[in-house]
Amino acid sequence: MGKIILTGDRPTGQLHLGHYVGSLRRRVSLQDSGEYDEIFIMIADAQALTDNADNPEKIRQSILEVATDYLAVGLDPEQTTILIQSQIPELFELTTYYLNLVTVARLERNPTVKSEIKTREFNQSVPVGFFTYPISQAADITAFQATTVPVGEDQAPMLEQTREIVHKFNTVYGETLVMPNILLPEKKLWARLPGTDGKAKMSKSLGNCIYLAESAAEVKKKVMSMYTDPNHIRVSDPGRVEGNVVFTYLDAFAADEHFQTLWPDYANLSELKAHYRRGGLGDVKVKKFLNRVLEIELDPIRQRRAEWSGRIPEIVEILKVGTAKAREKAAETLQAVKEAMQIDYFGDNYLGNNF
Ligand code: TRP
Numbered sequence: 001m002g003k004i005i006l007t008g009d010r011p012t013g014q015l016h017l018g019h020y021v022g023s024l025r026r027r028v029s030l031q032d033s034g035e036y037d038e039i040f041i042m043i044a045d046a047q048a049l050t051d052n053a054d055n056p057e058k059i060r061q062s063i064l065e066v067a068t069d070y071l072a073v074g075l076d077p078e079q080t081t082i083l084i085q086s087q088i089p090e091l092f093e094l095t096t097y098y099l100n101l102v103t104v105a106r107l108e109r110n111p112t113v114k115s116e117i118k119t120r121e122f123n124q125s126v127p128v129g130f131f132t133y134p135i136s137q138a139a140d141i142t143a144f145q146a147t148t149v150p151v152g153e154d155q156a157p158m159l160e161q162t163r164e165i166v167h168k169f170n171t172v173y174g175e176t177l178v179m180p181n182i183l184l185p186e187k188k189l190w191a192r193l194p195g196t197d198g199k200a201k202m203s204k205s206l207g208n209c210i211y212l213a214e215s216a217a218e219v220k221k222k223v224m225s226m227y228t229d230p231n232h233i234r235v236s237d238p239g240r241v242e243g244n245v246v247f248t249y250l251d252a253f254a255a256d257e258h259f260q261t262l263w264p265d266y267a268n269l270s271e272l273k274a275h276y277r278r279g280g281l282g283d284v285k286v287k288k289f290l291n292r293v294l295e296i297e298l299d300p301i302r303q304r305r306a307e308w309s310g311r312i313p314e315i316v317e318i319l320k321v322g323t324a325k326a327r328e329k330a331a332e333t334l335q336a337v338k339e340a341m342q343i344d345y346f347g348d349n350y351l352g353n354n355f
Helices: 017-033 045-049 056-073 089-099 104-109 111-119 133-143 153-173 216-224 245-253 256-262 269-278 283-309 312-341
Strands: 004-009 038-043 081-084 148-150 181-183
Touching: 004 017, 004 133, 017 038, 017 056, 017 148, 017 245, 038 056, 038 312, 045 056, 045 133, 056 081, 056 283, 056 312, 081 312, 089 133, 089 312, 104 111, 111 133, 111 153, 133 153, 133 312, 148 153, 153 181, 153 312, 216 283, 245 269, 245 283, 256 269, 256 283, 269 283, 283 312
Parallel strands: 004 038, 004 148, 038 081, 148 181
Antiparallel strands: none
């Protein structure tokens, strides 16, 4: 049996640096490692609709945004299958059968669902589809027989839930589904990049995200106004690097080579931090350096984005072909599930059998 990756995103807007550091960059390196037999990346529009039922237009528009971001960061459709969740009905059939293997109490305990219900202020009006999306996510993962699911820490409860469903299914109906493993980000910091204002969460409404699609000038403006250390007033003052967004971003992006080429006064980030802590180093210099580092990382992404943005029909075709290929795999799994449950009434478990 092969090594198969499945992961995905809800298309609710453009992807930003948080997505890039937390998952996109990793996906590209997993793709380029050549260690995986198949890689599926899902645009989870049906999941996005579970809390956006009144705004399908937003989801529809975000699908192409997200797909273009994928291509721009270097996901290669020859190696990575990009698919649209809602166009694979087999996923929803699987979900129906898995719903019976999970209790309401178990879902109510799911920490991700709990906190999402809070932040969305659903109170007593939680849509049933939203409440049960972890089960639909189990269908996503098992349909593609994923062995490996690279996601952030916030998705760990989803994987836990999926593993329970797989265990339960295989116990009740016989060994059928593949047990998936989570692949967490290599460093904790990468799991959640803060907003440019220092707030833990990046959000469109707070205007504190840097988007992959932004121009170099826009990025520079955001970097130059980043939250640093409010007590670092004069250049000569000692500064704090903890909770200082500029340094957090440098932690995520700066490599020793960047110092060699851009700022040879320092060998690496620790030396720069030491100087900042001692005092005598101004924020503007550090911000300018971060901006250059980000330019180096983002320029190729921007260039690829510009190339792809003139080729929308090709992107749609990539999604169509990817979805069709993914559907075959999901159909294979659904067939195995139906056989295990003996509900393939017109197939091997023909309804007329014992009569
Ligand atoms: N829940 C994931 C998120 O909000 C998106 C997602 C949907 C997903 N289906 C998935 C992630 C399957 C991994 C595997 O980011």
